[in-house]
Amino acid sequence: MQVAKTVKDINNWVRHTKESGRSIGLVPTMGFLHEGHLSLVEAAKAENDLVVMSIFVNPAQFGPNEDFERYPRDFERDSQLAEKAGVDMIFAPSAEEMYPRESPITMGAGTLANVLCGKSRPGHFDGVLKVVTKLFHLVQPDSAYFGQKDAQQLAIVESLVQDFNFPLRICRVDTVREQDGLAKSSRNVYLSETERAEAPKLYQALQQGAAAAREGKDPVPEMARLIQSETSGTIDYIELLSYPDLNEAPDGQAILALAVQFQKARLIDNIIFTLKEN
């Protein structure tokens, strides 16, 4: 496994790989890898000659009061896990390497950022668009792999690729869960023991809510009651939207998503499912 830490190094590797005609799968991450990331690598390996994993905690997608500084980092552990999973190249640039100057040019997620996590994280998805665009240009993958857990990010990246004609394919990979249903997340390490025991209720609430929505009921009040009574978390949102357009009043493909703030960790989860036609 190779490691590139500069734009120049990844450029050289990509040029060489392209010339040899081999396909590239990209797994973009912020590091602190867990099984969710490794399932992305597995999907990428199955479909490409070579797999690049980017590890970059992107300052552009953290708000001023968010956890950029204390976002967990462990490059040694990450590179061991990546190598074992079969990653061929880690691209791990510094912030200075990715943002040598503040660009006057901006990208905006528009209405796609007015729902779900976008409401409470202003600018977050604009920062995601910027870094994803840069990574796509630097790595020039044939396919890029995103987890369904970050469903709003996935929907926005799908729009980006489609509307701006990026020459690559976005692959959605199912959320990996603990045995008790909790979605794997780098932020789970911040849960207290009690919170960790409560956290599976989020996925249970989603499952019950999806069943209710399929029967034509509004799933939100019952889900809110369950989470409020059985966890110590504070609900940030519970929303039922169309997917991937993230409009209200869904028909057909829908997403039921939630965010719950625990003491030191804000957890998100979702289910994408098909609503019965009424």
Next chain:
Amino acid sequence: MQVAKTVKDINNWVRHTKESGRSIGLVPTMGFLHEGHLSLVEAAKAENDLVVMSIFVNPAQFGPNEDFERYPRDFERDSQLAEKAGVDMIFAPSAEEMYPRESPITMGAGTLANVLCGKSRPGHFDGVLKVVTKLFHLVQPDSAYFGQKDAQQLAIVESLVQDFNFPLRICRVDTVREQDGLAKSSRNVYLSETERAEAPKLYQALQQGAAAAREGKDPVPEMARLIQSETSGTIDYIELLSYPDLNEAPDGQAILALAVQFQKARLIDNIIFTLKEN
């Protein structure tokens, strides 16, 4: 010479070309070709195996009161000129092909659009960023050729490519002029006979202004006097800025640029030069 009118057709051609290892030079145009465009083709031919010319009057870069509808179009003449100049592929999509839906995702030129033409054409450069990004993704050129005449566009595209790591090179090509100095432009056909006789004064004013600026003088008042007294046009702007950052108070590389509105044509022109260090 081949012609692609759909995204699918250009995708196929580009994939085939990339697989064969040949380099691609892109000349983006809005058609109604003149010698300025053909000089871009000439530069592209000298440096690439194959040359793609895009011909697309991009609705996203015209304001509601601008000349999108009556912008001159003549595809037959354009394709003859392009073929004679040695273009290998014309990409001429419809607006529906380029914009099948209104994307919620936006690009913004930020402060780079607050000067020169950006001031009087709100949204214009945002639309340029969008179409150029799409064309770069569709054609995947090794190099793309832009004329210095549209200097603000050139500066913004250079920032775009640099800040977002597009895997290509931007080549600046000198403005092509009529014998009397008037910069070639598709919009010159809208000049009346009298206006056409006056129009070379714009370049004369730029030359005099650049000389004055090199001597440390403010070039604008004298240029304004010249244009007001010797043409029937109305000055939109005359600005001296740093290049390519387009900041005020230039030192080193500078651009002196102007826009003058005639009855049916708004003409722009500029000189890029080095200011003496003070």
